[in-house]
Amino acid sequence: MKPSFSIATTSSTSLPMDPRIWRNLPQGLLDRVLAFLPPPSFFRARAVCKRWYSLLFSDSFLESHLLLSPPLHWFLFFTHPTTTNTTTTTTVTTTISSPSSTAFLFNPDDNTWYRLSFSTLIPPNFSPAASSGGLLCWISNDAGLKTLILCNPLSKLVSHLPPTPRPRLFPSVGLTVGDSSFSAVIAGDDLISPFAVKNLTAETFHADGLTGFYSPWATASSLPRLCNLESGLMLFVSGRFYCMNYSPFSVLSYDVAGNDWSKIQAPMRRFLRCPSLVEFSGRLVLVAAVEKSKLNVPRSLRLWLLQPCGRAWAELDRMPSEVYRQFSEAEAGHGFECVGHGHFLAITIKATSDILLFDSRRKVWWWAPPCPFSRDRRGLRGFAYEPRLATPSVGLIESPSISFHAFTS
Structure with a gap:
């Protein structure tokens, strides 16, 4: 097809x-x-x-x-969904609209845009949540038991994971996909009671066709105290899932093999704005704007690399002052998000469809050309995406045993 x-x-x-x-x-x-x-x-x-x-x-x-x-370090962008609040006499209901069924695929090597349609693949009221190994993961928007859908937009293969055993509101989602295995993580408030203090837990779904290991939605350990997973995004780097924690800023780390969560202090956490975690060639990098009142610390956008010890950060790079001036004018305090893939970084501005790119190998910053397929000036949400004609591990959802023919026919 x-x-x-x-x-x-x-x-x-x-x-x-x-x-x-x-x-x-x-x-x-x-x-x-x-x-x-x-x-x-x-x-x-x-x-x-x-x-x-x-x-x-x-x-x-x-x-x-x-x-x-060869691996293709491309990006997939969706129009940012809008959030509306409906107030009644007793409750305030938050509704997040579903993103457009059209995605915009961008090749940073030659500044080329493509258009992909999900209208016939994904049912209504699902939003993209994670990506890995040529698959895009969608999650149901309604509060309650969550359903994940894994989709290869090129081969048109779609598979549904079974619903999670615990209801959740706006969880963070992580996905890592190999040729013969995949793991998914959902973490957040389990909605035991709308009046209770948040009970933050996580559930994992593992499948490995080589070893025959198959574990659907096993409950993982509880998350550390004082967690607030607002971004909804997780990254998988070197055997661990990572996500941003807000108020105050820190990084949550989940060791898949040890089934254990821990908290890593963020660098300059009191002076960060819009921090994001990105993956640079198998390394975890934190990107954020630094705004400190003292004149000896100029405002800038910086990149920090998590050190091999897993606890300390080292500054990797920072945006040149002239580029930061242009970026600040375009961003105008509305906020931004970052996504990394390979040696590329893409920064999307929430109020506009502008995208600022960084090539860490050549140390070059540039603005992406406007997407010719999008007439909506709302901000774009980006995902690292490697287009693949075949994603064999998606067949593990239907059966723990591997059959390459089953994945491709």
Whole structure:
């Protein structure tokens, strides 16, 4: 099934290749060449002939794609949902609107935008919550028992996890996906009583096709005291899930193997604004604006790297003063969010659709070109996304035993 890719890019001229070269290539070698194509190019190439069209359903080709295709450090953006409060005589009800069913896929290597539609894949009243390994995780918006949906927007494969055993309101969600395993975590207020002090707990869902381990929604240990998980986002780095804790700022860490939560103090926590956790090439980085009244500490946006000890931070980089001046004018105190992928950082401004990008390898900051598919000037919410034609581990939801054919047919 072909996804609805729409493309906006700058055309480039190249010398045509002699068609006789392609005609004489062995079929196996030709498949290896196609396995290296990025997904948008692959789906355009499928229109060439019936055989190329059928490659998406070929186990051998998808195995080659998983082994040979280079990792793509792209971003997926959704229009930020709006929040409304409804007041009655006794209660105040908070409603979060569902985001648009259209997502905007961005390639920071060449500033190219694509459009993906989820309208036929995801039911109403679900919101994107996490991403990993080519899968996007959606969570039900209604308070109560939560349902997660894992979706590969390219292959159109969708799988529902069973509902959580405990009701929750606005939990944080974490997801890590490998070729033969995945783990999901939901953490937050378990809504035992609307009048009680928050009872913060977490539940985990593990499945590993190689070992046969399958544990649906086991209750994890309680979270530390004085937790406030407002961001709703978790990151998985080196065997641990991390999320921001607010009031006061700190970082919560969940050791998956040890089933244990701990709290890490944030750097300069009294002077941070809009802190976010991002992943840079397998490392955890905290990004935040620093606003201190003393003149010897200028306002800036800084990046701190969590050290191998897991408790201390070291400043990794900071935004140049001229770039920070432009960013401050665009942001105007409305707030911002950050998402990292590979060596790229994307900063989205909540009040506008502007996106500021940073390449940590080249130490370059630049503004992303406007998305040609979005007419909504509301802010965008970003997710790290690696487009993959095949995501075998999604088949573990239906059966703990692995069958590659079941994942792709």
